[in-house]
Amino acid sequence: MNWIGRSLPRLEDPSLLKGNGSYVADRIGNAASVRFVRSPLARGAITGIEIPSGTVVFTGRDLSGVKPIRPILHRPDYVAIGQPVLPVDRVTFCGQAVAVVVAEDPARAEDIADRVFVDIEGENAIVDLDAALATGTAPVHPEAVSNVLVEGRMKTAGLDTAFEEAAEIVTLELRSHRQSAAPMENRGGVAVYDVASGRVTLTASVQMPHMLRTGIADALGMTESDLRVIAPDVGGGFGQKMSLFPEYVVLVWLARKLKRDVAWIEDRRENFTASAHGRDQAFSLRGAFAKDGRLLGLDADLRSNVGAFSCYPVTCGVEPLMALAELPGPYDLAEYGVRSRGVTTNTCMMAPYRGVSRPMLTFSMERLMEVAATRLGIDSVEIRRRNLITAFPHRSPTGLVYDEGSYLQAMEAAAKSVDLPAFRARQAAARLRGHFLGVGFSVFSERTGYGTPAYAARGMEIVPGYEIVDCTMDPSGDVVLRIGSSPHGQGLKTSLAQLVSDELGIEPHRIRIISGDTDATPYGWGTFASRSMVIAGGASKLAAGKVAHKLKTIAAQLMETTAESITLENGWARVSNSNQATAIGVLARAAYHQSHRFKGLSPGLHESAVYDPGGTFSNACHVAIVEVDIETGGTRIERFIVVEDAGVLINPMIVDGQIAGGVAQGIANALFEEIIYDESGNLLTASFADYLPPTSAEVPEIEIIHMETVSPESITKAKGVGEGGAIGAPAAVVNAIVDALSPFGIQLFELPATPQRIREQLRRAGVATHG
Amino acid sequence: MKPAAFDYFRPASLSDALALLAKYKDDCKILAGGQSLVPAMNFRLARPAILIDINDIAELDYVHADDRGLHIGALTRHAAFHRRVVDGPLGALFSAVARHIAHYPIRQRGTFAGSLAHADPASEWCLLATTLDATVVAKSARGERAIAIGDFFNGTFSTDLEPDELLAEVHLPPMGQGWRTGFYEFSRRAGDFALGMALAALRIEAGVVREARLGVGGVSDRAIRLRKLEERLVGGAASQEMIDTxxxxxxASVSPIGDIHATPEYRRDLVATAVKRALTEAAA
Structure with missing residues (x-):
């Protein structure tokens, strides 16, 4: 029985669907309620904090022994910024926690927080990315006088020549406005103090429980063994729940200080103002094209607004350095010059959000291709055909090595699926009736499942990447897999069970996977960056493979044959070319209870394995067909097609779910979601009345076609697929809008392409609504 | 996200509710569906000292039609209009408009009268009431008064209701079979408040417009009745040329507000589009 490749219903779902999931807010128990008092101003000097008498309130002065959160990149161009857990002197963004209230229930805590008066001498805030780069602004942090916290540059030797030889130079200014990952469950934590041992257990809605333990222990100067971190069921993370936030340090500090249990359940306004944002980026691109449409050279100035602080552990380099390294994308580009900066402002901190820079990179490259195609009179598909990488492994100008992919084949399949000639005929007929249809393509590759080499190359002091998996078969023949990954909705437990089932010859429901508990799992890096199936999957396969080998050795001794002639399937160890077999459960019991019989074998069935791969590139082509209402500027997505190559699919249904969810967030990026600050740094979009995720009414059915390129870079043959949907969709949607509006010669270079922005362009093009 | 402390009353009769209003006046808020008030309280944007929950007052839960028109009691939910509450064009219009109001669960709780009392300028019901000459019946311990809709809205979230008054009923005049209506709304997502909308009602006889009602909403601090344009429509054909005019x-006539959701220029464009589409539907 092969379990890999089957759309097995998710093992996680029965309990979640029956309401038996257990989230942080389900685990408050008798804990006291914690409420943070947050800065009403984006920037200024704290001159006093008035605390109502008879209340339990702590400020930065009380936490003076706590170290600031200060992630490090070992690069000469990186400026390390410390984020005080609670500030003493200054506030740096609106919504920053400045004091903490402990009360008997959430309403009382909020009442008290209302009465804590923070006296701040306000200063002019720096909000806008390019304003922060303008000379003469008082810097956000004195350590970074230019407001640049990280900067990377490179230039290949032939770049200038490429521009000299270009038949067409395309210059673009592109903008992506800020977004929030907006997970369904906000952040939250419960810190439980054990009086007997002095240990604290922090249960929190996070993606990296081990990292959180290290970060908190370092900040508080405690030993890691005195802290246990549990990530229970987590209602979405998308990167927002990777980072160490001050609130979690404060919770553990409070539990130890007060010797009692404390709980903080973040509300939506806090999540919008003070968790993390992303995608606030401005890119200036120059592309040098040959007459035949080949991209000869690319010169880029990339700016990312990283907000007030640097996220721990990945740092504020995560967006700018990703942008620098991966801008060329799926295209065979020889000459590349780039300057990429992370710019600090008086706004909420940037942290990874599904796709990290690549939605903007792909948007930029795909808009570049479209503009070049139009200028050079080449078809959209044809210009990509002439530029896509077709020989692998491919070394990019930034030194990345792309493993086998199907860039061209995926695009051809996508073009075929929409029947372009038929669409063009329908488009022409619709235009005569005043309906404006358009088709847009987006081709990209996505580096996934990368281990320590990739992070070390960034100069990170804390280098994540590997995963350790412990695999134990108990005497009944059931398996427990302990993983350092920390799934939170991805269905990873089902996929890993399928993988391990095939190694051990038992059914997936006999495999229990333990994650998200630092007391019960090996040190690991959690779930992010499209990594878990590749890396935790690889380590699981290796660990289970070791257990399988031991089972075969035991079986061979019992049945007087060689281990090589044993296969494990359907619960049995079978001797090939014979009808001799032993139940795996019998072998498991023997491994524990008859261990004296097996020479050269240690007792039991417990193995551990590590996997630390270099990374593997998945790839996809997205196609959107849209209709634009030229009088309202509204866009309706008629069809959305994804041709995806993620190697071997362990569970195709789960992969489809990842793609569909990613595309929905990509559509949000393309058309709907935008975090807006006013010029003083006040957040104007602090609720779902003003920040607009699309609903099921706005997201069409996602049509998915799979391709399968097997890469030697992944031992499970699977490539990562968590982020691709979000990466490809914005470019496809906006290209489709521009195609729809081509009779008016309109170009769009800004995300999201809201009805107002589209209408603004149409108005400028002379399309009135009142004529 | 927890409301500030408040006292809570749940009177079982209208007279009890009016007595409480008379006693506490400005300190209290009426709770009907709570679909706007409760979020505002959770954000602590609204901090009423006292809530008077009218959900037990059965005498306010009615909608009925007679020869004077349609009478809508204070507890009538949006969802009551999913099905036609009155024969003819008025019931059909209510039914069409109701489907633009938020989402199904919200429509089960929120009330028609509550929308008017809340006076959100982007409310569909406020536009409908303004355009179709509604009358608001306000009751207090002092008595009862009828307020013409044109005198009711004072601006965003502001009405002519006195602190001791309860919006007890909304009355709409009847609409005969000769009327045709049109409604168009543009919002970012299904169920969002309108960035621009228009409602048109035309009584056409032998190809000639005899009576016209036209209003726009979501544009300024309250719904606007476009009376001069109604006059232009009367006496001619509802032709494409006339609709464009x-x-x-x-x-040209509106002065829209600007906010994070829409600039004045964009809202103005939407007004023209909404008017054109609402009139086109009504004239069809």
Whole structure:
């Protein structure tokens, strides 16, 4: 029985669907309620904090022994910024926690927080990315006088020549406005103090429980063994729940200080103002094209607004350095010059959000291709055909090595699926009736499942990447897999069970996977960056493979044959070319209870394995067909097609779910979601009345076609697929809008392409609504 | 996200509710569906000292039609209009408009009268009431008064209701079979408040417009009745040319507000589009 490749219903779902999931807010128990008092101003000097008498309130002065959160990149161009857990002197963004209230229930805590008066001498805030780069602004942090916290540059030797030889130079200014990952469950934590041992257990809605333990222990100067971190069921993370936030340090500090249990359940306004944002980026691109449409050279100035602080552990380099390294994308580009900066402002901190820079990179490259195609009179598909990488492994100008992919084949399949000639005929007929249809393509590759080499190359002091998996078969023949990954909705437990089932010859429901508990799992890096199936999957396969080998050795001794002639399937160890077999459960019991019989074998069935791969590139082509209402500027997505190559699919249904969810967030990026600050740094979009995720009414059915390129870079043959949907969709949607509006010669270079922005362009093009 | 402390009353009769209003006046808020008030309280944007929950007052839960028109009691939910509450064009219009109001669960709780009392300028019901000459019946321990809808809205979230008054009923005049209506709304997502909308009602006889009602909402601090344009419509045919003219004049006549959701220029464009589409539907 092969379990890999089957759309097995998710093992996680029965309990979640029956309401038996257990989230942080389900685990408050008798804990006291914690409420943070947050800065009403984006920037200024704290001159006093008035605390109502008879209340339990702590400020930065009380936490003076706590170290600031200060992630490090070992690069000469990186400026390390410390984020005080609670500030003493200054506030740096609106919504920053400045004091903490402990009360008997959430309403009382909020009442008290209302009465804590923070006296701040306000200063002019720096909000806008390019304003922060303008000379003469008082810097956000004195350590970074230019407001640049990280900067990377490179230039290949032939770049200038490429521009000299270009038949067409395309210059673009592109903008992506800020977004929030907006997970369904906000952040939250419960810190439980054990009086007997002095240990604290922090249960929190996070993606990296081990990292959180290290970060908190370092900040508080405690030993890691005195802290246990549990990530229970987590209602979405998308990167927002990777980072160490001050609130979690404060919770553990409070539990130890007060010797009692404390709980903080973040509300939506806090999540919008003070968790993390992303995608606030401005890119200036120059592309040098040959007459035949080949991209000869690319010169880029990339700016990312990283907000007030640097996220721990990945740092504020995560967006700018990703942008620098991966801008060329799926295209065979020889000459590349780039300057990429992370710019600090008086706004909420940037942290990874599904796709990290690549939605903007792909948007930029795909808009570049479209503009070049139009200028050079080449078809959209044809210009990509002439530029896509077709020989692998491919070394990019930034030194990345792309493993086998199907860039061209995926695009051809996508073009075929929409029947372009038929669409063009329908488009022409619709235009005569005043309906404006358009088709847009987006081709990209996505580096996934990368281990320590990739992070070390960034100069990170804390280098994540590997995963350790412990695999134990108990005497009944059931398996427990302990993983350092920390799934939170991805269905990873089902996929890993399928993988391990095939190694051990038992059914997936006999495999229990333990994650998200630092007391019960090996040190690991959690779930992010499209990594878990590749890396935790690889380590699981290796660990289970070791257990399988031991089972075969035991079986061979019992049945007087060689281990090589044993296969494990359907619960049995079978001797090939014979009808001799032993139940795996019998072998498991023997491994524990008859261990004296097996020479050269240690007792039991417990193995551990590590996997630390270099990374593997998945790839996809997205196609959107849209209709634009030229009088309202509204866009309706008629069809959305994804041709995806993620190697071997362990569970195709789960992969489809990842793609569909990613595309929905990509559509949000393309058309709907935008975090807006006013010029003083006040957040104007602090609720779902003003920040607009699309609903099921706005997201069409996602049509998915799979391709399968097997890469030697992944031992499970699977490539990562968590982020691709979000990466490809914005470019496809906006290209489709521009195609729809081509009779008016309109170009769009800004995300999201809201009805107002589209209408603004149409108005400028002379399309009135009142004529 | 927890409301500030408040006292809570749940009177079982209208007279009890009015007595409480008379006693506490400005300190209290009426709770009907709570679909706007409760979020505002959770954000602590609204901090009423006292809530008077009218959900037990059965005498306010009615909608009925008679020869004077349609009478809508204070507890009538949006969802009551999913099905036609009255024969003819008025019931059909209510039913069509109701489907633009938020989402199904919200429509089960929120009330028609509550929308008017809340006075959100982007509310569909406020536009409908303004355009179709509604009358608001306000009751207090002092008595009862009828307020013409044109005198009711004072601006965003502000009405002519006195602190001791309860919006007990809304009355709409009848609409005979000769009327045709049109409604168009543009919002970012299904169920969002309108960035621009228009409602048109025309009584056409032998190809000639005899009576016209036209209003726009989501544009300024309250729904606007476009009476001058109604006059332009009367006496001629509702031709494409006439509709374009009216849309152009609507575009020119409004002074839209700007906010994070829409600039004044964009709202003005939407006004023209909404007027054109609402009139086109009504004239079809």
């Amino acid at each position: 009216i849309a152009r004049e609507a575009w």
